Amino acid sequence: MTTCHGAPIKLDIGKGEKKLVLAGNPNVGKSVFFNHLTGMYVDVSNYPGTTLDISHGRYKDWVVMDTPGIYGLSSFNDEERIARDVILQADKVLNIVNALHLERDLFLTRQIIDTGVPVVVAVNMVDEAKRRGIQINFDRLQEELGVPVIPSVAVKGKGLKEVEAALPQACIGRVNTELAAEIDKLSQAIANRGEALLALEGDEGIRAAYGISQKDKREEIYLNRRECVNEIFQAVVTETTQGANFSTKLGYWMVRPITGIPILAAVLYFMYQLIGVWVAGDVVGFTEETIFQGYYEPFVRGILTGFIAPDSIVGQILYGEFGLVTMTVTYVLGLLLPLVVAFYFFLSTLEDSGYLPRVAALTDRVLNYVGLNGRAIIPLILGFGCVTLATITTRLLASEREKRIAIFLLGLTIPCSAQLGVITGILASIEPGFVLMYVLIILSILIAVGMIMDRVIPGRSSDLLIELPPIRLPRLTNVLKKTGIKSFAFVKEAFPLFALGSLLISVLQVSGALDVLQEALAPLTVGWLGLPKESANVFIMGLVRRDFGAAGLADMTLAPYQAVVALATITLFVPCVASVLVIFKERSKKEALVMWFSTWVIAFLVGGVVAQLYARLEQVYLTVAAFTGLMALLVGASMLFSRRKADVTAQSAPCCHSEQ
Numbered sequence: 290m291t292t293c294h295g296a297p298i299k300l301d302i303g304k305g306e307k308k309l310v311l312a313g314n315p316n317v318g319k320s321v322f323f324n325h326l327t328g329m330y331v332d333v334s335n336y337p338g339t340t341l342d343i344s345h346g347r348y349k350d351w352v353v354m355d356t357p358g359i360y361g362l363s364s365f366n367d368e369e370r371i372a373r374d375v376i377l378q379a380d381k382v383l384n385i386v387n388a389l390h391l392e393r394d395l396f397l398t399r400q401i402i403d404t405g406v407p408v409v410v411a412v413n414m415v416d417e418a419k420r421r422g423i424q425i426n427f428d429r430l431q432e433e434l435g436v437p438v439i440p441s442v443a444v445k446g447k448g449l450k451e452v453e454a455a456l457p458q459a460c461i462g463r464v465n466t467e468l469a470a471e472i473d474k475l476s477q478a479i480a481n482r483g484e485a486l487l488a489l490e491g492d493e494g495i496r497a498a499y500g501i502s503q504k505d506k507r508e509e510i511y512l513n514r515r516e517c518v519n520e521i522f523q524a525v526v527t528e529t530t531q532g533a534n535f536s537t538k539l540g541y542w543m544v545r546p547i548t549g550i551p552i553l554a555a556v557l558y559f560m561y562q563l564i565g566v567w568v569a570g571d572v573v574g575f576t577e578e579t580i581f582q583g584y585y586e587p588f589v590r591g592i593l594t595g596f597i598a599p600d601s602i603v604g605q606i607l608y609g610e611f612g613l614v615t616m617t618v619t620y621v622l623g624l625l626l627p628l629v630v631a632f633y634f635f636l637s638t639l640e641d642s643g644y645l646p647r648v649a650a651l652t653d654r655v656l657n658y659v660g661l662n663g664r665a666i667i668p669l670i671l672g673f674g675c676v677t678l679a680t681i682t683t684r685l686l687a688s689e690r691e692k693r694i695a696i697f698l699l700g701l702t703i704p705c706s707a708q709l710g711v712i713t714g715i716l717a718s719i720e721p722g723f724v725l726m727y728v729l730i731i732l733s734i735l736i737a738v739g740m741i742m743d744r745v746i747p748g749r750s751s752d753l754l755i756e757l758p759p760i761r762l763p764r765l766t767n768v769l770k771k772t773g774i775k776s777f778a779f780v781k782e783a784f785p786l787f788a789l790g791s792l793l794i795s796v797l798q799v800s801g802a803l804d805v806l807q808e809a810l811a812p813l814t815v816g817w818l819g820l821p822k823e824s825a826n827v828f829i830m831g832l833v834r835r836d837f838g839a840a841g842l843a844d845m846t847l848a849p850y851q852a853v854v855a856l857a858t859i860t861l862f863v864p865c866v867a868s869v870l871v872i873f874k875e876r877s878k879k880e881a882l883v884m885w886f887s888t889w890v891i892a893f894l895v896g897g898v899v900a901q902l903y904a905r906l907e908q909v910y911l912t913v914a915a916f917t918g919l920m921a922l923l924v925g926a927s928m929l930f931s932r933r934k935a936d937v938t939a940q941s942a943p944c945c946h947s948e949q
Contacts, residue, residue: 628710
């Protein structure tokens with residue numbers, strides 16, 4: 290029986306006989322290989338301590354054992370623990386990988402090779418890969434891994450005899466040099482090299498069984514293995530459109546800069562026209578003005594004035610200028626909800642089509658300049674829907690450094706769907722030059738702050754590993770379901786927070802404190818930002834939710850340059866209460882406080898600089914040029930005085946060598 294720690298056990302299956310074990314990720318076709326090798330003589334045995342079974346049979350003088358589909362050897366669940374125990378006791382391993390997902394599957398291949406067991410690799414589904422425009426250099430792959438590699442199409446019987454013929458040539462592959470040395474250090478305590486490897490990787494069952502207490506090196510080993518797999522993948526895989534269908538060709542064009550950038554620009558322009566022009570103009574004009582301001586608010590006021598005087602404290606709080614049952618409902622349902630629904634519909638369409646992962650691949654090199662990799666584009670794009678959710682999804686990033694950079698950039702520069710809808714609605718009503726001015730301000734801040742953090746925070750961005758699903762037509766039911774769930778979550782979260790903001794502003798107004806605050810903030814809002822003193826209300830409301838503040842701007846009469854200054858400031862302003870709470874949860878209190886305070890400083894500093902530059906230059910394009918020049922000087926200064934040390938890992942020795 291197994292221990293409570295999940296320590297490895299000795300299996301009774303094939304005791305004293307040679308064992309050939311089949312291993313691979315889920316859905317790679319292992320069952321076809323297993324049935325081919327064992328024929329009709331298959332037994333099923335229960336794995337001790339679980340309800341899971343192990344299929345086993347005979348092939349010549351070998352006992353053939355199948356394992357559950359896994360992505361790595363560990364003891365995190367029963368499937369992985371079974372596969373770990375069976376592979377560690379194997380005399381040979383037949384590792385089946387999916388040709389469509391070679392970059393993913395080779396991680397397990399490398400880990401099995403590192404255990405020191407002889408391996409043969411079968412690359413299955415090569416016909417599907419060919420149809421997708423994926424070409425694999427099998428001779429080079431065999432050279433890189435140091436074990437026999439056989440292409441196959443198992444369901445059609447192609448390559449099965451070649452795999453059989455290769456089994457006698459199974460051998461120990463190319464093992465990481467430094468890792469081999471670390472395993473040798475444990476040879477006195479753990480004679481089995483596979484168990485020594487997993488002990489180094491932090492397998493709690495094995496570490497407990499051998500009483501190992503020193504710190505594990507899982508992160509270092511996994512990172513090195515991932516880099517090695519990436520190098521192998523780049524060396525052996527090429528993509529081409531020759532013989533591929535249209536969806537494959539389209540997916541190929543989406544990740545190539547020369548075609549992918551125009552496609553991305555077209556997608557973003559279409560989103561702007563859909564959300565910023567049509568929804569923010571026609572749809573919101575109908576819902577906000579016709580329905581809520583034309584029918585709903587007069588109806589509510591007509592009922593409430595019968596027993597609550599309009600000039601009373603309660604009346605002003607309930608249905609005054611910032612009324613709980615008037616402005617709050619109108620803003621949430623009439624102004625913001627149509628914009629949120631439109632954005633989530635568009636985002637869900639892109640997600641279901643398989644386009645979002647290609648945006649990650651396309652933007653990987655660019656994001657490297659701000660200390661991130663292409664995977665970070667996913668939380669950044671999700672941030673345009675909800676910064677709170679996007680902050681949580683930064684957990685998928687590989688290092689604490691990347692999480693820190695991504696979370697700060699999300700809170701600082703990415704407007705959520707509700708705020709973005711209001712912003713695009715305001716921008717759609719002013720001259721294109723001022724629209725460009727706003728976009729370049731936010732973009733330059735994102736780049737400048739990201740590059741400065743990249744140079745100040747030690748470390749470097751990790752390599753991108755992401756699976757590219759096939760391009761397909763979105764399924765309307767999936768899109769509508771995702772849109773409905775996310776939109777309902779928005780309303781559920783927004784109503785109480787908007788009500789809180791409305792109540793706060795109303796109390797300040799009734800008590801006279803709002804006028805006092807406006808006068809107190811006048812040097813900042815009027816003198817520095819060049820805005821009307823009433824804009825103080827926007828920033829007070831923005832403390833509760835940024836989109837609440839942005840919605841307040843929609844009701845103000847501003848000159849085009851004032852609109853840009855106000856929008857830039859409110860965009861860079863502190864994120865909503867929910868996002869701030871998540872930041873405190875994801876990061877330490879000290880770090881979260883620094884992030885929160887920094888957004889205040891940056892927002893008002895940038896807004897003021899833009900306002901002062903425009904007041905002196907009086908031309909939008911000169912202002913844009915001057916501001917971007919200042920950002921370039923700031924980044925240059927950070928590079929000059931940076932404490933970041935030169936990265937020497939690129940010049941390190943090759944990650945693998947052939948173990949003799």
